Amino acid sequence: MLAINVVGLIQALRGTIPRNSIVGFRTRATQRSDASWAAGQRVGWSVRALLIPVYAIGLGLTISMSVIGGIWSALVPIVASCAVLDILDSAVAIVLANRAAMR
Structure with missing residues (x-):
């Protein structure tokens, strides 16, 4: 998701998403x-x-916590948290994109 958001942002700011x-x-x-x-x-x-930044921190936490306590102790809660944030962020982004397009 980190890479998708970075690439999407760059393309949107350049105006290259047809x-x-x-x-x-x-x-x-x-x-x-x-x-x-x-x-x-x-x-x-x-x-x-x-x-x-949230995805970058989540990736760092997953790596560090997996070294300390094993991959599953880190992966499940962090991925679940990022998924919830992603859904909420997507909903807000869609509403604001729609409003910007209607101006």
Whole structure:
């Protein structure tokens, strides 16, 4: 997820995510026009970028805790926490991307 968020943010800020039905924040508002698509992607991926430090910390904690207590003692709680944060962050990003596209 760390790599996906970094690549998505870079492409969104550059404006290189083409309007499509597979990748990006796809709502009726963002798919209305190229300008709406670009605005929605910029905002949506910027919100997603807020989780980049969380994923990096989670990766570091997983590695360090697996050395101390074994991989499963670290992996399950950290992955579960990151998954919950990812779902919440995605929901916020979609709402904000949609609002940016409607302006």
